[in-house]
Amino acid sequence: MRISRSIIGLTLTLLIASCASSGSSSLEGSSLPSSIEPITEPTAPEVRELYENSFGEDRIPGQWDTYGIGDPFVYRFNGVYYLYASTKDSEFGVRGWKSLDLVNWEQVTGEGLQTGYVSEEAITQAAYAPEVIYLDGYFYMITSPAGNGHYVLRAEHPEGPFMAITGNFGQSIDGSFFLDDDEKLYLTRANSGNIRIAQMRSDWTANTLTLKTLDNTQIGNWTEGSYILRRNGVNYITYTGTHVTSAGYRVGYSFSEDSAVASDAYTYDPKNIILSTSPDFNGLGHSATVLGPDMDSYYIVYHNLLNSGGPIRAYSMSRLFFNGTDMMASNVKRTGNIVPDTAAFTSHNAAEDLVADGALLLSEEATGDEFTAEWNYTGSDGKAVFAYNSSSDYAYISFDGSNIELHKVGAEDALLQTIELEKSHPTDVLHTFRAIYRDGKLDLQFDNMTKLIGYDIALSGGRVGYEGVASGAIGFTGFSNYARGSSDNAEFKQGKVFANSYDLEHSNFTNGSALSKIESGFVSPSAKTGSYDLTIKSGDLARYLTYFEEEGYYCLSMSLPVAMMGQSVTISVDGATKRLDVPTYELGEGVEYFTTELGRFAIHEGSHYVSIASDLDFAFNSFAFAPATDSLASFSHDLTSLGGDAMLYANVWKIKNGGHYATSGNRQLLYVGEPTISDATIEVDINFDGATAASTAGILLRAGSEAFSTHENNDSIQGYYIAINNAQVSLRRKDYNWTTILDSAGGTFASGVDHTLRVVNTGNRIMVFVNDVEYLDVVDPSPFAYGHIGLYTDGAAASYKNLSITLG
Numbered sequence: 001m002r003i004s005r006s007i008i009g010l011t012l013t014l015l016i017a018s019c020a021s022s023g024s025s026s027l028e029g030s031s032l033p034s035s036i037e038p039i040t041e042p043t044a045p046e047v048r049e050l051y052e053n054s055f056g057e058d059r060i061p062g063q064w065d066t067y068g069i070g071d072p073f074v075y076r077f078n079g080v081y082y083l084y085a086s087t088k089d090s091e092f093g094v095r096g097w098k099s100l101d102l103v104n105w106e107q108v109t110g111e112g113l114q115t116g117y118v119s120e121e122a123i124t125q126a127a128y129a130p131e132v133i134y135l136d137g138y139f140y141m142i143t144s145p146a147g148n149g150h151y152v153l154r155a156e157h158p159e160g161p162f163m164a165i166t167g168n169f170g171q172s173i174d175g176s177f178f179l180d181d182d183e184k185l186y187l188t189r190a191n192s193g194n195i196r197i198a199q200m201r202s203d204w205t206a207n208t209l210t211l212k213t214l215d216n217t218q219i220g221n222w223t224e225g226s227y228i229l230r231r232n233g234v235n236y237i238t239y240t241g242t243h244v245t246s247a248g249y250r251v252g253y254s255f256s257e258d259s260a261v262a263s264d265a266y267t268y269d270p271k272n273i274i275l276s277t278s279p280d281f282n283g284l285g286h287s288a289t290v291l292g293p294d295m296d297s298y299y300i301v302y303h304n305l306l307n308s309g310g311p312i313r314a315y316s317m318s319r320l321f322f323n324g325t326d327m328m329a330s331n332v333k334r335t336g337n338i339v340p341d342t343a344a345f346t347s348h349n350a351a352e353d354l355v356a357d358g359a360l361l362l363s364e365e366a367t368g369d370e371f372t373a374e375w376n377y378t379g380s381d382g383k384a385v386f387a388y389n390s391s392s393d394y395a396y397i398s399f400d401g402s403n404i405e406l407h408k409v410g411a412e413d414a415l416l417q418t419i420e421l422e423k424s425h426p427t428d429v430l431h432t433f434r435a436i437y438r439d440g441k442l443d444l445q446f447d448n449m450t451k452l453i454g455y456d457i458a459l460s461g462g463r464v465g466y467e468g469v470a471s472g473a474i475g476f477t478g479f480s481n482y483a484r485g486s487s488d489n490a491e492f493k494q495g496k497v498f499a500n501s502y503d504l505e506h507s508n509f510t511n512g513s514a515l516s517k518i519e520s521g522f523v524s525p526s527a528k529t530g531s532y533d534l535t536i537k538s539g540d541l542a543r544y545l546t547y548f549e550e551e552g553y554y555c556l557s558m559s560l561p562v563a564m565m566g567q568s569v570t571i572s573v574d575g576a577t578k579r580l581d582v583p584t585y586e587l588g589e590g591v592e593y594f595t596t597e598l599g600r601f602a603i604h605e606g607s608h609y610v611s612i613a614s615d616l617d618f619a620f621n622s623f624a625f626a627p628a629t630d631s632l633a634s635f636s637h638d639l640t641s642l643g644g645d646a647m648l649y650a651n652v653w654k655i656k657n658g659g660h661y662a663t664s665g666n667r668q669l670l671y672v673g674e675p676t677i678s679d680a681t682i683e684v685d686i687n688f689d690g691a692t693a694a695s696t697a698g699i700l701l702r703a704g705s706e707a708f709s710t711h712e713n714n715d716s717i718q719g720y721y722i723a724i725n726n727a728q729v730s731l732r733r734k735d736y737n738w739t740t741i742l743d744s745a746g747g748t749f750a751s752g753v754d755h756t757l758r759v760v761n762t763g764n765r766i767m768v769f770v771n772d773v774e775y776l777d778v779v780d781p782s783p784f785a786y787g788h789i790g791l792y793t794d795g796a797a798a799s800y801k802n803l804s805i806t807l808g
Contacts, residue, residue: 039541039572042506044607047492047547049339051103054281054304055315060097060105062116064088070244070313071129071174071225071286072301074102075158077139078376078430079348079476081290082108082158083301083315084118087127089146094119094127096159101293102301102317103339110160118160123151123168129225129286132158133177134447135185137429140177140204142187147173150189152204169205171198174286178228178260181449183422186261188214188237190224195239197261216266219252220737225286228260231298232484233453234530235260236327238273238300240285241737245308247282248707248716248736250275251300255325257530270738271525273329274302274318275718277705281334283308284316292319294341295372295434296482297491300329321488323498323622324517325530331494336549338492343480344368345464350474354465361474362388362465368481370438373464376476380427382469383407386435386479387462394462397435397444401427404446408457419444419451430475438483492547492607496624499534502542506609511537516619520592525782526559527593527621533561535619536569536612544610546573548625551605555628555678556580557785559595559621562587569618572611574603585764585779593621594781596764597678600628626785627676632808635673639684639801646673648788650706657687659801662697662793664690667714671788672805675704678786679808683758685801686724688751695795696723696730701761702787703734714794715739719787720780722759722768724749725796729757729775731766733784742766745775754801 051059055069060083063069067088075082083097083105096118097105107116114120119127119141126146133140141153141162149170153162174190177200185200195217198206217223217239225240235256243249251274254266274284283305292299298320303313318329318337331337345365347353354361362385367373375384380400388394395408402424406417425431425447434445437459444452464479482490488501500515507513515532522529536542548554556571565584570577580598587594603625612620637644639660642653650669654661662668686697703719721732730744747770749755758769764783768776791800 038577039570039611039613041543041572041575041609041611044545044609047338047607048341050335051337051339053316053318053334053337054306055105059103060315062095062097062107064091064095066312067310068303068306068313069315070303070311072303072315073129073131073288074290074301075132075134076290077134077158078432079346079374079478080158082132084130084132084141085315086129087124089126092120092122092125093117094124094130094141094143094162098158101340101342102290102299108159110155110157110162113161118155119153119162121153121162121164123164129174131176131288133179134158135179136426142175142177144173144175150175150206166204171206172196174224174226176226176228176288179449180260181230181451183449188226188228190222190226192222194218195223195226195237212263214266215264216254216268218737219250219272225251227288229289229298230260230450231322233257234325235265236289237266238287238289240287243709243711244283244285245305245311246707246709246711247277247305248275248705248709248712249283249285249305250736251285251287251302252737253327255327255530257325267523267529269327269528270523272736272738273327274300274332275705275736276332277707278334283311283313284332289320292340292487293343294482294487295343295374295478295480296485296487297340299340304334319491321491321493321498321501322485323500323531326498326528328496328498336494338547341487341491343478346476346478348476350466350471350477354471354474354477358391360385360388360465360467361469361471362463363477363479364463366463367461367479369461370483370486371435371461371479371481372483373435373479374476375433375464375466376430376474377466377469378428378430378473379469382473383467384433384435385467386464387459388465389460389462395457395459396467397433399427399431399433399446401425404444404451406444406452406455416457417452417455421446421451436483438486443484490545492545494547494549495626496622497544497546497610498622499620500532501544502534503545503609506543508541509537511539513537513540513542518621522592524591524593526595531621533619533621535617536614537617538615540613542612544612545607546610546625547607548603548605551603553600553628554603554625555597555600555785556623556625557595557597558623559593561593561619561621562591564619567616567618568614569598569620570613571599571601573601574608576601583763587779587781591781594764595783597785601625624785628678628786634804634806636804639803648672650708657689657799659685659687659799660791661689661799662797664695664797665795666793667708667795668793669700669706669717669790671703671790672803673789675788676786677789677807678702679762680789681758681760681806682789682804683756684791684803685754685756687754687799687801688726688749689797689799691751692725692796692798693727694725695793696725697793697796697798697800698723699757699759700788700790700792701759701766702784703790703792704787717792719784720761720766721792722757722766723794724755724757724770726751729768729770731768731776731778733780742780743776743778747775
């Protein structure tokens with residue numbers, strides 16, 4: 001949705017933003033005591049190449065004309081990424097691409113097919129949302145032509161040709177495979193409520209007798225584009241809604257630390273992790289998740305909407321960061337995205353890249369003491385070797401189709417574990433094996449299923465390779481010096497930063513600083529059960545590698561246990577070291593965590609370390625930097641005429657009854673100033689035109705991400721809405737499907753009379769006055785950090801006059 005900016009008439013005072021602290025803290029932070037030395041930061045590494053997060057023909061050639069890349073699905077097989085996308089409505093066939101880095105793609109072509117096609121089956125006209133999985137020598141594609149039920153197609157290669165092996169077995173649209181660790185295969189699919197799931201039959205149709213709903217997986221009145229990721233013992237299901245042509249198309253997720261498929265397993269994460277309605281980057285959704293090129297990170301791929309007329313869409317992707325059950329997509333923007341890191345060693349040609357050492361083929365390079373190693377090979381007689389230092393110091397896994405064995409070789413060959421598979425698998429086709437080792441514990445994966453987790457074993461770094469496997473039977477081999485999410489610690493963070501992603505090399509925890517898991521069941525936008533706090537001990541230091549796309553002033557906020565109120569923390573970034581005080585608030589019963597602004601920093605563009613220290617034990621779950629300014633400007637406008645260079649009209653307003661007039665039955669939105677305002681006092685006169693009992697008019701604070709598609713509703717915006725009608729004033733936390741009423745109060749506010757609505761927003765606290773009488777005083781534990789100030793109605797006919805704004 002594009003907002004028109006009027007520059008008619010008035011010359012207005014600059015309205016930028018403020019990031020004033022609240023409670024006992026000051027904007028700058030108190031000066032450091034003489035006993036504390038400024039923190040000297042190490043030089044941060046240069047950021048890798050950046051990519052524009054809307055991929056055109058230069059990155060992905062051969063896209064559908066006037067349709068682009070919609071509903072992208074990326075599958076990693078044998079060390080290569082394969083991309084499949086929806087087919088244009090009027091066309092037949094499925095197109096595909098491949099990549100080694102998720103950024104640069106080339107077309108793939110199935111044998112006997114047109115260039116760039118992986119299938120030309122008759123059922124592939126308007127083949128929506130194709131997804132692929134590999135099992136025991138075959139690739140299976142599920143697609144929903146024109147959204148009318150599902151077909152499964154099969155191929156011997158990821159390039160195709162994919163041929164239909166089922167008829168239409170229904171099940172709505174947007175089918176997605178999930179292969180559980182017990183080797184059972186499931187289908188998730190779209191629904192008007194929560195996502196639905198069914199086990200797949202051996203004939204590759206859905207077993208409707210097993211069909212059920214996954215509770216807590218709904219994003220609105222229509223939920224689609226589901227995908228289940230299992231990572232480190234946690235299941236994350238992402239889903240999209242509500243309509244592909246809306247700027248407010250978005251991705252949410254739910255999590256489970258138990259089953260991935262039980263009806264009652266999932267808990268909502270109360271926020272949307274992919275959402276942007278900016279003119280150059282909106283309509284984001286229909287996602288899938290894939291292991292990154294470094295073999296440890298994960299990336300979420302999705303599309304952005306270029307034009308609703310096709311719809312024309314483009315491929316986008318964002319790095320995911322994890323803190324236990326908490327998951328976030330980093331830098332969901334069109335610009336400033338960092339290309340994925342690569343593995344330490346990769347080989348797609350064993351004959352050239354591996355060296356013979358007796359009966360073994362090994363990498364010349366050795367892993368570090370923590371690592372993820374991967375082997376792809378055919379056969380039942382060979383061994384996948386790792387931690388190889390000598391003929392009497394290494395480990396290996398073997399596979400006979402029914403069992404996987406783990407051995408460690410020292411003075412003798414010791415069998416440590418036998419893993420019995422759920423069924424027998426052919427050995428004359430390629431299989432993938434992965435060993436993940438960190439902190440003395442080993443995980444083993446077979447064809448992307450975890451078969452051993454947390455096995456205690458002492459290993460050191462070493463070479464990886466094979467014994468008893470001919471080079472011609474070997475596919476991709478590689479290793480990374482990251483394991484079980486440690487790449488999150490080494491990666492550049494942008495915006496929000498999880499506490500557990502501290503830099504492992506440059507942090508100092510000699511006094512016992514440690515992570516602790518939240519297990520209380522508490523869930524909020526600030527923190528959630530299953531995530532981890534970091535408690536910093538006196539004398540210790542946590543450092544985080546960050547990247548700032550633009551130079552400017554940034555406001556720091558932290559998500560903290562409520563016990564941290566009144567304490568102080570020392571923060572250092574870009575040459576500035578500040579002690580910041582945590583404000584104190586009275587929060588509602590049961591609130592365990594809150595997010596609050598602490599202070600402001602001037603930061604240069606580029607990479608930086610952020611350091612955190614404290615004199616006393618200080619615990620936090622995350623922190624974030626948001627754009628801000630040192631401006632404390634004021635602004636006034638009598639609203640008797642349209643226009644002004646601070647006025648941004650989302651839709652048509654007119655002058656009536658002496659002010660800006662919103663018509664009955666319509667959502668009306670007018671922003672004032674820039675989208676980086678936090679603390680402010682706003683006052684305006686509102687006069688209702690006719691009785692209004694259900695609809696309201698009012699003021700927006702810290703607002704943005706608005707969507708006005710016919711598929712959206714009054715809640716399709718983020719920010720605080722102070723709403724008033726004839727009988728009530730209320731404070732609403734608007735966030736699409738997560739909208740809540742924070743508080744309300746009754747009153748008599750007659751139509752045809754001016755009512756002065758005044759709102760004072762300081763930190764987490766919002767106070768609401770009508771005609772100089774206080775009606776509401778609310779503290780939000782998980783506040784929006786910044787946004788627009790605006791005038792908003794959800795259907796009331798009203799005129800606005802005499803607007804005044806004071807920042808800070």
